[in-house]
Amino acid sequence: MHRRASNTATARPCIAERRILRLTEIAHRKATNIATIQAKMSESNAQKLLLLRAPEKLPTLRLFRRNVGMGIFDGRKVRFGIKGQCDLYAIVDGGRHIELECKSIDGRIKPESPQAHWRDWCFAHHVPWLCLTEDQGETPEQTVSRWIVEITAIPGSTPKP
Numbered sequence: 001m002h003r004r005a006s007n008t009a010t011a012r013p014c015i016a017e018r019r020i021l022r023l024t025e026i027a028h029r030k031a032t033n034i035a036t037i038q039a040k041m042s043e044s045n046a047q048k049l050l051l052l053r054a055p056e057k058l059p060t061l062r063l064f065r066r067n068v069g070m071g072i073f074d075g076r077k078v079r080f081g082i083k084g085q086c087d088l089y090a091i092v093d094g095g096r097h098i099e100l101e102c103k104s105i106d107g108r109i110k111p112e113s114p115q116a117h118w119r120d121w122c123f124a125h126h127v128p129w130l131c132l133t134e135d136q137g138e139t140p141e142q143t144v145s146r147w148i149v150e151i152t153a154i155p156g157s158t159p160k161p
Contacts, residue, residue: 046134047087047102049144057148060093060158063100084114086129096156099129105136128154 047065054063066089068081088100099122101115109115109131122129132147151157 046104046132046140046143046147049140050088050102050132050147053144053148058090058151058157061090061098061151062092063088063090082114082118084116084118086115086118090151090157092157097127098151098154098157099127100151101129101131103131103133105134107133128156130154 051063051065054061066081066085066087068083068085070077070079072078086099086101088102090098090100092098099118101109101119103109109119119129119131121127130150132150134143135146138146
């Protein structure tokens with residue numbers, strides 16, 4: 001029969017206590033992550049905050065983060081995505097697709113860049129494309145709230161009843 005040590009300072013926590021500690025750590029980390037994202041607004045953090053807020057504010061639209069680049073897997077170079085593709089894309093109930101490019105206050109799409117070519121391809125093929133930019137003086141919450149309004153203004157971003 002196993003007994004717990006009487007000295008609580010040296011006793012190992014039981015499985016239930018370890019689970020509670022772990023869940024508390026995770027909850028604290030999530031709260032800290034949201035606070036950090038809100039405090040340090042950057043293009044990447046704005047995307048993260050939008051991805052966190054979108055399910056509640058845009059329930060008929062699902063946002064996805066798109067990764068473009070190259071990685072080495074099992075010693076082989078593997079490319080994923082197409083240079084210039086948008087940071088995020090959305091699929092609306094019913095299958096409508098929307099491309100979303102996020103830019104910081106100073107971020108710009110340079111002419112003849114892969115991003116400009118992707119934007120032009122989207123326009124030529126009637127794919128909704130939107131550049132979401134941060135505005136000077138906005139809080140992160142204000143920026144994301146404005147972005148949500150801009151996304152809903154795209155025709156087809158909300159399914160027809």
